[in-house]
Amino acid sequence: MDTSAIDQMLGHLRAASDLAAGKSSAAPAAGGADFGQALQTALKDVSAAQQSAQQMSQDFSTGTSEVNLQDVMINLQKANLSFQQMVQVRNKLVNAYQDIMNMQV
Template sequence: MDTRGIDQMLGELRASSQVAAGKTAQDAPAAGGVEFGAVLQNALDQVSAAQKEAQGMAKDFSAGDPNVNIQDVMVNLQKANLSFQQMVQVRNKLVTAYQDIMNMPV
């Protein structure tokens, strides 16, 4: 199981708590050397690439390309749809976590 994303999130939360406690962000330990923003951007790029590939295949199929069959088009469209839905759920969880943290009494 890949826990880099979870470790990164915990590192970000630790850094935020240290900043809130009056310490600078430079005093906070690095969270495994991976930045949360970079991981999130990479995931967004992968979702975007999957959607573009599926749309391209659908366009090729509708143009009559003999190398593209309907099964591959439908599978890629469903994969792109699922990856987008998963990204929306991750966004919803991040927003909820942010709201929970902001509503905590200090």
């Protein structure tokens, strides 16, 4: 899974947090990826990994293709890790949103 989009998203969140805290922060580079687009791409990647792992698991259990157990287990773990990573990103987004909502103007 390509984590560059997630890293860039976290950079945007840090910059927004610094800006909200009154710290001087360098703006993201011009031509950088859109935050919403990066999040959408990451979600699609996680979904694709889960679907691929599920299909491989079904193929192994029905014996319809030449899939071995090691490949199935590796793909299931990759899908699980990518899902856990996305959950952590979501948690960071929720925390950032709550911090912004709790700011006094």
